Amino acid sequence: MTSLTIRNARILHQSGEWIDGDLSVRNGKIESVGGDIASAADVPEIDAEGLTLLPGAIDPQVHFREPGLEHKEDLSTASHACAKGGITSFLEMPNTRPLTITQAALDDKLNRGAQKCLVNYGFFIGATAEALPDLIEAKPTCGIKIFMGSMKGDLLVDDEAYLDKIFAKGDRLIAVHAENQDRIRQRRQQFAGISDPAVHSQIQDSQAALDATQLALKLSKKYRRRLHILHLSTAEEAELLRQDKPEWVTAEVTPQHLLLNTEAYSTLGTKAQMNPPLRSPRDNEVLWQALLDGVLDFIATDHAPHTLEEKAQPYPNSPSGMPGVETSLPLLLTQAKEGRCTIAQVANWMSTAPAKAYKMVGKGAIAPGLDADLVLVDMETYRPVLTSELATKCGWTPFEGWNLTGWPVTTIVGGKIAYDRGRFNEEVRGTALQFDAP
Ligand code: DOR
Numbered sequence: 001m002t003s004l005t006i007r008n009a010r011i012l013h014q015s016g017e018w019i020d021g022d023l024s025v026r027n028g029k030i031e032s033v034g035g036d037i038a039s040a041a042d043v044p045e046i047d048a049e050g051l052t053l054l055p056g057a058i059d060p061q062v063h064f065r066e067p068g069l070e071h072k073e074d075l076s077t078a079s080h081a082c083a084k085g086g087i088t089s090f091l092e093m094p095n096t097r098p099l100t101i102t103q104a105a106l107d108d109k110l111n112r113g114a115q116k117c118l119v120n121y122g123f124f125i126g127a128t129a130e131a132l133p134d135l136i137e138a139k140p141t142c143g144i145k146i147f148m149g150s151m152k153g154d155l156l157v158d159d160e161a162y163l164d165k166i167f168a169k170g171d172r173l174i175a176v177h178a179e180n181q182d183r184i185r186q187r188r189q190q191f192a193g194i195s196d197p198a199v200h201s202q203i204q205d206s207q208a209a210l211d212a213t214q215l216a217l218k219l220s221k222k223y224r225r226r227l228h229i230l231h232l233s234t235a236e237e238a239e240l241l242r243q244d245k246p247e248w249v250t251a252e253v254t255p256q257h258l259l260l261n262t263e264a265y266s267t268l269g270t271k272a273q274m275n276p277p278l279r280s281p282r283d284n285e286v287l288w289q290a291l292l293d294g295v296l297d298f299i300a301t302d303h304a305p306h307t308l309e310e311k312a313q314p315y316p317n318s319p320s321g322m323p324g325v326e327t328s329l330p331l332l333l334t335q336a337k338e339g340r341c342t343i344a345q346v347a348n349w350m351s352t353a354p355a356k357a358y359k360m361v362g363k364g365a366i367a368p369g370l371d372a373d374l375v376l377v378d379m380e381t382y383r384p385v386l387t388s389e390l391a392t393k394c395g396w397t398p399f400e401g402w403n404l405t406g407w408p409v410t411t412i413v414g415g416k417i418a419y420d421r422g423r424f425n426e427e428v429r430g431t432a433l434q435f436d437a438p
Contacts, residue, residue, distance in 0.1 A: 002026050002043050003415055009048035009376065012055070012347050014367035023053065025372040025415040032368055046417075048376050051409055052343065055351040055365050056088025056119075056373035057329050060142075060252065060358060061175075061230055061300035063321065064090070066112060068097025073305040073393045078325070079117040079430065081303075081391040083419035085326040086375035086408035088119050089363060089433055091142045091354075094126030095155055101126045103138040110140075110432055118418045118425075119411075120373065122358075122433035124175065128154045129162045136170035142358045142435055143172055143228070148212045149179030150204065150275040150320070156181065160215065167219040172438045173358065174220070175228040178212035178237075179204055179276055188316075197315040198265040201277040206234040209276050213237045220249060228357065231302050233257045233276040235286035242295045250297040250357045253287050255331045256322060260284075260398065270311050270318035271398050274304065277320075291349065292341060298353040301328045305394035323392045327385055327399045329377070333406020337379060361434040372415035377406045 004025040011019045013033055022037040023030060039045070064078040082090055092109070094100035100109060106123055113121035124145040125138045135144055146166065147155045157163055158181035167174065187203045213229055217240070220227035229251040232238065241251055256274065261281045264272040272278055290296045304321025311318055332346045355364025362371040385399045411419040418428040 002031060002040060004044055004046070005037050006046045006048050006053060006376070009051055009053040011053045011366060012344060014365035016344060023366070028372055028414040030366060030368050030370050030372050033366060046376070046410060050380065051376045052379050053366065054347045054375050054377060056375050056411065056413065057086045057350040058089045058354045058360070058363060059087045059301050059303065059325055059328065060091045060298065060354040061093065062090045062303040062325060063093045063095060065096060065305065067108065072307055075112050075116040077391060077393040078303070079119045080424055081325045082119045083411045083413070083424060084391050084408065086329040086377065086411055087325050088373035088375065088411060088413050089122070089360070089430070090119065091122045091124060091358065094124050094145050095151065099126050099155055100124065101128055101132060101154070102134045106138050106141060113432060114429065117430045118428050119413050120430035120433050122435070126155050127157050127166050129157050129159065131165055131169070135166070136172065140432060140435055142433070144174045146174060147177045148216065149181035149184055149208065150177060158182065163215070163219055167223050167225045170438070171226065173226045173228055175230050176212070176216045177230050178209055178216050180208045180211035183208040183211060195314045197270045197273050197318065198262060200273050200315065201262050201279065204275060204277050206236050206279065209234050210236045210240065213240060217244070217249065221246060224248060228252070231257065231276060231300065232296060233279055233283065235283045238286050238290035238295055242290065245295065252298050252300045253291055253296045254300060254302050255324060255328050256398065258284055258287055258291070259331060264398065268398055270315055271322060271396065273315065273318055273320050274302070274322050275320040288340070297357060299328065299332065299349045301325055305392055307394055308396055322398045323394050323396070326390055326392060327397060329375070329408060330404040330406045331399065333377060333379065334404045337405050343379070359436040361436050363433070372412055374412040375408050376410040378409050379406055381405060381407065383407055
């Protein structure tokens, strides 16, 4: 039986066509799209007059801090923030405590997700220098995360010989944080004693990112290994991929690398500090063009919350990272509204393309038979980003005060309303993402 009907929406269909009409849901999946669907007793209805219906956004790179770092964020607060931001599925990184480097740690996260998450969840397994068998066998996972740089402890894999071994063995997706740790170490010494956080972009400079991306590409080509480049941040890396991007390689960019740059340090201080760092206004432009041209495939937030107290420490003791899941969709839809791209492109970058890259089963578009993960957005109203309205535990955003449109009004996960006009449905739970991949 139909379980939900959405009426009078402007619907972005999988075909790329816009359809004005209704959508019905049955057993957690989209049942029909378009036309007038007859009313039935006991079937809840949403009147979506004036609203735009998009596939639920997928954030393919987040740090949600559970287990072990729950003072910054946890799977409940983070998934509330996702629902509020129109994100119905996320892929989470392994730098929690314990690290997600074994099947047991992955199972623990999946159990926590089932209990706490309002939206759908998937987790990376982390590579260490010691080649653990779980790296190629643990399931279900979206892929292997390698920190080539910008990481302390066991998750740092910066030695080419070790990297080669990881690329050589198995065939599941490898996602890299590409920064050259040797260069960062050397430049940290060179710039030691400077507490202006703007120096962060000089220490972890464009060359450090380019070196590591080149190395990852080399190894990927050597073994024809599926490679995804996380949060690509520089014009140089984008130009490299424009010249030389094998068909089995994908790359993503964050909203902050598109919309913020080194000028942000003067107003945001350490809140602008992240890895890889913010770059120049020219990098913003080149990254935008690369995204528009398909050199970059999709968008991820790298949501990496730290408390205000932690961020208030003087550089370099201040941790890197900023939250993003509540602002990414309105930030990009505002760009669409202002003519920089189309709404359909945003839906591709924030849902269809990541679903395809990670081979997520049933996700990423609106068509009968696909999962009913949906977001209704309001493309007419502008509202400022306000810290007081955030669901993330960290309680701050680098986009405070930005006047945005495209705010999510209602977020639907597996056919159920998880968020509606400021209210959460605490009964809703997402499910574990399935990957049609090795
Ligand atoms: O800025 C960052 N923060 N980049 C990362 O890669 C890690 C993240 C974190 O976990 O805080």
